[in-house]
Every structure is written in C-alpha cells, then in structure tokens.
Amino acid sequence: MVIKREVAYGIVTGLSTFLKCEELQDFVVTLGTTKFGxxxxxxxxxxxxxxxxxxxxxxxxxxxxxxxxxxxxxxxxxxxxxxxxxxxxxxxxxxxxxxxxxxxxxxxxxxxxxxxxxxxxxxxxxxxxxxxxxxxxxxxxxxxxxxxxxxxxxxxxxxxxxxxxxxxxxxxxxxxxxxxxxxxxxxVIMAILKWTDYRPNVPLNDLSEIRKLRCKRFQAANANANENNLAGNTTIANLTPSDINLQNPYSEKRDQNLGILLSNTRSCLVSPECLEKLLSNPVVSDNKMARDVVTNALLYTLQIGRRNGQWPTAAIHRKSSAFQ
Known part of the structure; x- marks a missing residue:
C-alpha cells in the first residue's frame, strides 16, 4: 500500500493541534507528580x-x-x-x-x-x-x-x-x-593479561600491587626450588601458593580463563620477545594450558626453516590483518 506524503503530512498536522489542547482528551498518564492528558x-x-x-x-x-x-x-x-x-x-x-x-x-x-x-x-x-x-x-x-x-x-x-x-x-x-x-x-596478548589482572572489587590503581605480589610469589618459588634442590619432575611451574606459604588475597577466577583465552589468539604471530616474557610471567607459569600455548608458539617461531609448509591456526593472520 502506497502512503501519499501529502496525506500523511496532513494527518500529522491535524493531530499536532491536539498536543497542547485539552479538547477531547480522555485519558491521563501520571509520571511522578506530572500528569499528561x-x-x-x-x-x-x-x-x-x-x-x-x-x-x-x-x-x-x-x-x-x-x-x-x-x-x-x-x-x-x-x-x-x-x-x-x-x-x-x-x-x-x-x-x-x-x-x-x-x-x-x-x-x-x-x-x-x-x-x-x-x-x-x-x-x-x-x-x-x-x-x-x-x-x-x-x-x-x-x-x-x-x-x-x-x-x-x-x-x-x-x-x-x-x-x-x-x-x-x-x-x-x-x-x-x-x-x-x-x-x-x-x-591482543597484553589486553588479555590486563583483563585477567583486573579484580572487580579492587581499584584499578591497585593492579600494580597485584603484579608485585605475583612476582614475589614467583621469586619465592624459584628461591625455594634452588634451596631445597627439588628433584624429579617437580618444577617451579608446579608450585602453588600453598607450597611457598604465600597467599594471593585476590580471587583467581579470571586467571583460570587465561589458557582458553591465549589458545584462541594468533599466538604464533606474537613476537619471540613477548612470548619469552610471557613464560617468565608467574600468571602464565601457574596455568598449564596457558604455559603450553606460549611454549608451543615460541617453539614454532624458532623453527622458521623447518616448518615443512605446516601452518597451525595460531599462525594464520586474521582476515582484517594487513598481511592477509
């Protein structure tokens, strides 16, 4: 059905005359202390x-x-x-x-x-x-x-x-x-770490303190490993806060998602320097899935001449990438 512009305009013009006019009003809408006829x-x-x-x-x-x-x-x-x-x-x-x-x-x-x-x-x-x-x-x-x-x-x-x-x-x-x-x-990696560091109940300016605490925990674990000459397959990455008598006062729920988040990035396109820093990050070292993702990506970047034409998903540029 075709609506003629002139007719529609005429109808609206007629209706507009009743906006501020009480004539023929038959209902009242109240909002707070204000009433509209x-x-x-x-x-x-x-x-x-x-x-x-x-x-x-x-x-x-x-x-x-x-x-x-x-x-x-x-x-x-x-x-x-x-x-x-x-x-x-x-x-x-x-x-x-x-x-x-x-x-x-x-x-x-x-x-x-x-x-x-x-x-x-x-x-x-x-x-x-x-x-x-x-x-x-x-x-x-x-x-x-x-x-x-x-x-x-x-x-x-x-x-x-x-x-x-x-x-x-x-x-x-x-x-x-x-x-x-x-x-x-x-x-992308830095954004993920920023998100996992954040605690909803902790002011943003306290994030640096969270990082310091994690670094202290990692350093303590390292010192503990050297001092006690841990044997077998026990590694620093296996140590938990309870092993080193240090407790993180903030919830670790976001950290638990680190592995799945990193596994969905183009980790093989991350720079080797960034990957190496990730491996030394206690948040990554405490999370097996995250640690495996970073380790595999680093191994991939170091084997440029021996890839045999195999391109894992994590090494394929996004469609939005300038290199695609």
Whole structure:
C-alpha cells in the first residue's frame, strides 16, 4: 500500500493541534507528580502497551488513568511530541532514555528510530553504553553495530574501564574474531593479561600491587626450588601458593580463563620477545594450558626453516590483518 506524503503530512498536522489542547482528551498518564492528558485512540494506535491496557478491562481503563514507573516526565513529554507531531526529538543525550521508554511502551517505530539514530551516532565516547543497552533491550542491530565498532577500535577500547568489565565470553569472542583490528598480536596478548589482572572489587590503581605480589610469589618459588634442590619432575611451574606459604588475597577466577583465552589468539604471530616474557610471567607459569600455548608458539617461531609448509591456526593472520 502506497502512503501519499501529502496525506500523511496532513494527518500529522491535524493531530499536532491536539498536543497542547485539552479538547477531547480522555485519558491521563501520571509520571511522578506530572500528569499528561492524552487521547486513547492515539496511544492505542502507536503503543502496544496502551493498546493491551485499554483492551484488558483493568481498573485503569475504568478510571481513565494510569501511573507509569521507570519513565521520566521529560522523556514521556518528548515521546508524546513524537506521536502527535512526528517531530525528530532524538539527541545523543536523550536517545537511551527514549529508547528504553519506547521499548517499555512497545512503540515499535520509535524503537527502530532510536536504533537507527544510535547506529549513525556511534563514537568512542558512547559505543559501549549503547552496546550494553542494546543487550538489555535485545536489539541485534545495535549490539551488532557496537560490536563491530569495538573490533575496529580494539586498541582504544582496551584503554577504557569498560574493557575490564567484559565477560569471559565477550572477551573470548573478541580475541578469536577474524575481524579484530590490531597493529600487532602482541597487543591482543597484553589486553588479555590486563583483563585477567583486573579484580572487580579492587581499584584499578591497585593492579600494580597485584603484579608485585605475583612476582614475589614467583621469586619465592624459584628461591625455594634452588634451596631445597627439588628433584624429579617437580618444577617451579608446579608450585602453588600453598607450597611457598604465600597467599594471593585476590580471587583467581579470571586467571583460570587465561589458557582458553591465549589458545584462541594468533599466538604464533606474537613476537619471540613477548612470548619469552610471557613464560617468565608467574600468571602464565601457574596455568598449564596457558604455559603450553606460549611454549608451543615460541617453539614454532624458532623453527622458521623447518616448518615443512605446516601452518597451525595460531599462525594464520586474521582476515582484517594487513598481511592477509
């Protein structure tokens, strides 16, 4: 069905005259201490929430009023302006509030308008907030666009606090992605270590203390091994905090994911210098899977002339790489 522009404009122009006019108002929406007189027909035509409410026969229908929670009066006023006039009211400052409210009120066309505005407005300052809200509202277009933005701007993203709040699955999907844009695979490794070092309940400026504690533990283990002349197959890497009477006061849960994270990187493209530093890192040496990944990658880089044409997955450049 073709909608004539002139006809649509005429209808909206007619509706707009009732925005600030109490004539024919037959329903009241209350938000906090603010009341809005509205027209049931327009609310039902645009909002799935109000349409269901008016058909339900609930007391709000009989009383001709309803109180809404979790929506500010300022946001609802902008939504009414959109419904009555068709004006564009979205800005970077209000789009999330309007998007949430449109989702709550089931105003489909306004939800779509918010999503399109957000996708056009993605920037280094807002993309993670949009990504989080997109997940909350189950918006595939926004989460997909924000995710792509993270992949393209990974080096900048890593420097933010938001990066440290990623879940293990989100970080895993980032580091394994063919579309991840980085200057060097060393950057991916450093980002993983930064994430595993972070403790949600520990201030960021305390991370250096965590590293110092781990180094002390590693040094103590080394000294203990030399002093007691540990025999057999016992190695420094096998020692635990209890073996050396040193306890890390922070949770090790993130460290447990180090192996799976490293195994999904292009570890064979990491520089030998970086790999050697990793092997001397107590976080890596304490994790067998992580240690094996780094060791195998280092062996691969040192056998350049004897690879017999075999290219493990960890040695294949990403599709986004300049070397691909």
């Amino acid at each position: 509205c027209h049931r027909f327009l609310l039902a035509a645009c909002s799935g929430f109000f349409r269901a409410l008016f058909r339900s026969g609930m007391k709000e229908t009989e009383l001709k009023c309803v109180t809404l929670e979790d929506i500010s009066s300022e946001t609802f006023e902008l939504i009414l302006e959109t419904l009555y006039t068709g004006h564009g009211v979205l800005t970077n400052d209000n789009v999330i509030d309007i998007w949430r409210a449109a989702h709550q009120l089931q105003i489909t066309f306004l939800m779509t308008e918010c999503e399109e505005f957000i996708i056009r407005s993605l920037s280094l300052e807002n993309y993670f907030d949009y990504y989080q809200t997109g997940k909350l509202l189950s918006s595939q277009p926004v989460t997909k666009a924000a995710w792509w933005f993270m992949l393209k701007n990974f080096n900048s993203f890593v420097k933010t606090d938001a990066f440290l709040e990623l879940s293990i699955n989100e970080l895993l999907n980032l580091v394994r992605s063919e579309k991840l844009v980085v200057d060097s695979e060393n950057d």
